[in-house]
Amino acid sequence: MSIPAQAPGQVAATSPVSKEHALELLRSMLRIRRFEERCVELYSEARIRGFLHLYIGEEAIAAGVMPALQSDDAIVSTYREHGHALARGIPMNAVMAEMFGKVQGCSHGRGGSMHLFDAATRFYGGNGIVGGGLPLAVGVGLGELMQQRHTVTASFFGDGAVAEGEFHECLNLAALWKLPVLFLCENNRYAMGTAIERALANVDVTAKAAAYNIAAAAVDGMDVLAVEDATRRAADAVRNDGPRLIEFHTYRYRAHSMYDPELYRSKEEVERWREYDPLVTFPAQLRALGYLDDVSLTAIEHEIAVEIDAAIAYAAAGTLEPVSDLTRFVYSETRPA
Amino acid sequence: METPVSTAVSTPDARVTVRCTYREAMRAAIREAMHRDPRVFLMGEDVGRYGGSFAVSMGLLAEFGPERIRDAPLSESAFVGAGIGAALVGMRPIVEIMTVNFSLLALDQILNNAATLSHMSGGQFSVPLVIRMTTGAGRQLAAQHSHSLEGWYAHIPGLKVLTPATLEDARGMLWTALEDPDPVLIFENGVLYNMEGDLPEDAGPVEISHAAVRRHGDDLTLITYGGTLPKTLEAAERLAKEDIDCEVIDLRTLRPLDTDAIVTSVSRTTRAVVVDEGWRSGSISAEVSARIVEGAFYRLDSPVLRVCTAEVPIPYAKHLEDAALPQVETIMAAVRQSVASDG
Numbered sequence: 001m002s003i004p005a006q007a008p009g010q011v012a013a014t015s016p017v018s019k020e021h022a023l024e025l026l027r028s029m030l031r032i033r034r035f036e037e038r039c040v041e042l043y044s045e046a047r048i049r050g051f052l053h054l055y056i057g058e059e060a061i062a063a064g065v066m067p068a069l070q071s072d073d074a075i076v077s078t079y080r081e082h083g084h085a086l087a088r089g090i091p092m093n094a095v096m097a098e099m100f101g102k103v104q105g106c107s108h109g110r111g112g113s114m115h116l117f118d119a120a121t122r123f124y125g126g127n128g129i130v131g132g133g134l135p136l137a138v139g140v141g142l143g144e145l146m147q148q149r150h151t152v153t154a155s156f157f158g159d160g161a162v163a164e165g166e167f168h169e170c171l172n173l174a175a176l177w178k179l180p181v182l183f184l185c186e187n188n189r190y191a192m193g194t195a196i197e198r199a200l201a202n203v204d205v206t207a208k209a210a211a212y213n214i215a216a217a218a219v220d221g222m223d224v225l226a227v228e229d230a231t232r233r234a235a236d237a238v239r240n241d242g243p244r245l246i247e248f249h250t251y252r253y254r255a256h257s258m259y260d261p262e263l264y265r266s267k268e269e270v271e272r273w274r275e276y277d278p279l280v281t282f283p284a285q286l287r288a289l290g291y292l293d294d295v296s297l298t299a300i301e302h303e304i305a306v307e308i309d310a311a312i313a314y315a316a317a318g319t320l321e322p323v324s325d326l327t328r329f330v331y332s333e334t335r336p337a
Numbered sequence: 338m339e340t341p342v343s344t345a346v347s348t349p350d351a352r353v354t355v356r357c358t359y360r361e362a363m364r365a366a367i368r369e370a371m372h373r374d375p376r377v378f379l380m381g382e383d384v385g386r387y388g389g390s391f392a393v394s395m396g397l398l399a400e401f402g403p404e405r406i407r408d409a410p411l412s413e414s415a416f417v418g419a420g421i422g423a424a425l426v427g428m429r430p431i432v433e434i435m436t437v438n439f440s441l442l443a444l445d446q447i448l449n450n451a452a453t454l455s456h457m458s459g460g461q462f463s464v465p466l467v468i469r470m471t472t473g474a475g476r477q478l479a480a481q482h483s484h485s486l487e488g489w490y491a492h493i494p495g496l497k498v499l500t501p502a503t504l505e506d507a508r509g510m511l512w513t514a515l516e517d518p519d520p521v522l523i524f525e526n527g528v529l530y531n532m533e534g535d536l537p538e539d540a541g542p543v544e545i546s547h548a549a550v551r552r553h554g555d556d557l558t559l560i561t562y563g564g565t566l567p568k569t570l571e572a573a574e575r576l577a578k579e580d581i582d583c584e585v586i587d588l589r590t591l592r593p594l595d596t597d598a599i600v601t602s603v604s605r606t607t608r609a610v611v612v613d614e615g616w617r618s619g620s621i622s623a624e625v626s627a628r629i630v631e632g633a634f635y636r637l638d639s640p641v642l643r644v645c646t647a648e649v650p651i652p653y654a655k656h657l658e659d660a661a662l663p664q665v666e667t668i669m670a671a672v673r674q675s676v677a678s679d680g
Contacts, residue, residue, distance in 0.1 A: 038484055062507065106459075107458050107461070108458075111457050117459070119463065121456075124422075125458060129669070131447055134415075134418070135415045135418020135419055136450055137422060138415060138418065138422060139422020139426075140423070141422070143428045147427060165414065166414050169410075173416065186604045265541050328456075328460065329459060330455070330495050330629035331455070331497075332463040
């Protein structure tokens, strides 16, 4: 299997990037990568359990999308959402505590890795059902529109969701009602172990958007600047003119969840995609621009390591919710405003 | 169509009543909710121009406009999910699903999102959504438009399940449901829409936490809900002529179930027959029976009996459909059997 021609560089970044912003993007990607690498260790030590779907390889998307959104925009995510959550600004302490199942977690330990929620950043959850977040996002967009809030609802989903009926129902409904929803497809080429070519008769997700009269762009999801630029333009369009879709071509380097034998793809394929690793290519780009050197990179790495150590310590010191609270929140304790 | 008005008559308690149907009572409830709260809107298939597949929303489009009486494409999962999302961000949607059978296309959204988000998010989010749908058989609509799956939904923590069976409840449950912070499902049995009666002119919201005793009696407790309430009441009246005095409990709310009302009544009458238009196996009648056994076992003078729908897909032919469903005669037979049993 070859790397698709459209993967690298479909949309070139048009806006010049400042050194400060470029380093912030790098830092955001690196923070997600290092966080998840530590999560792998913690999983091996049985301090994190359940499913753990790693985002490693796809960090440029979360890091590029989030700066292009406003703080009052809403996000509906997937079960591979650690990167989205961190880049959006959910404190790492709360995310790590959630992984540990502690009450200090961003979902009180009720959700775990797949179900990170945060009202403060309008993060409406990781969703464990492929495609299950799409109708929710359409509804958030509808509710925002009906209340004249002029926000964007960013709805992440994978290529696997494109085969679900809900994807088609939701694109149709969003286009029909001109809802302010930004559909963000993270096409990592595999729905668990099923390659996109084995799942979709037409692998071009933008063509499906076109069928619903939604303007769409295919973007190199390994290029953080391209991601940010495309998202900024699409989000502007959504605010004024209804839904847009971006298909990010990306790749996950790790197993679907923590462990799978990866019988469905070759080592060579994974290695070829490593050439596009945003945490290799982007630092190289920044070095060439004179924005980054060994000293500054080491400093960033150090800051991140300190933050992760602190998050692990926070999570470890966190408390378990008393079993007497088991049934709390099945029904609301307070009426919503 | 306006709020039902016809010849007003005075009742002994001096409340002025109006003649209306269950359908009109439900429509009046929607109108009231739309007027009281600008966050309320109605969304579903053919709720607008068509007037509602069962004519419940007839006339509302002209009154409230297409933004708030929102015709949706045939995308149950998308528009139910859209209701959930809109509720999450502050709206108060009423989503109408044409029949309970079609709701299965949205079951993922109802169970995995609506019922789950509050608990799974540690109480950060809630889903103040109302979903209305038609349920039940008796109209020769065959096996894909006739089932009674409200018992399934009552299995799910996080949901509330209402089954209005009277004009007062058709008129009053909706507003209370809209004020609830959590997702509420309202099941409207199709045979009830044309049921006509006198409704107090000032009828308004009703509480949704308790069962109601629709007929007082001493010999046996009949427990039912929804579309089988009229049949059960008729059976009780006919049995009274045989000197069997039945109490009739209308569950009204299947989740949370009013266990106290059931156990209190059965403890007093010592006999129970549960009438349920759902299939017997794994049904709400099974749950009610279990609660009687848990709470009133030593008070029972005879085994708890059930009258349920035969375990077949509902057939089209009238005689077969009739045979599949609880009927006045089968309810009466079960009561006689219970009373004849001396434990």
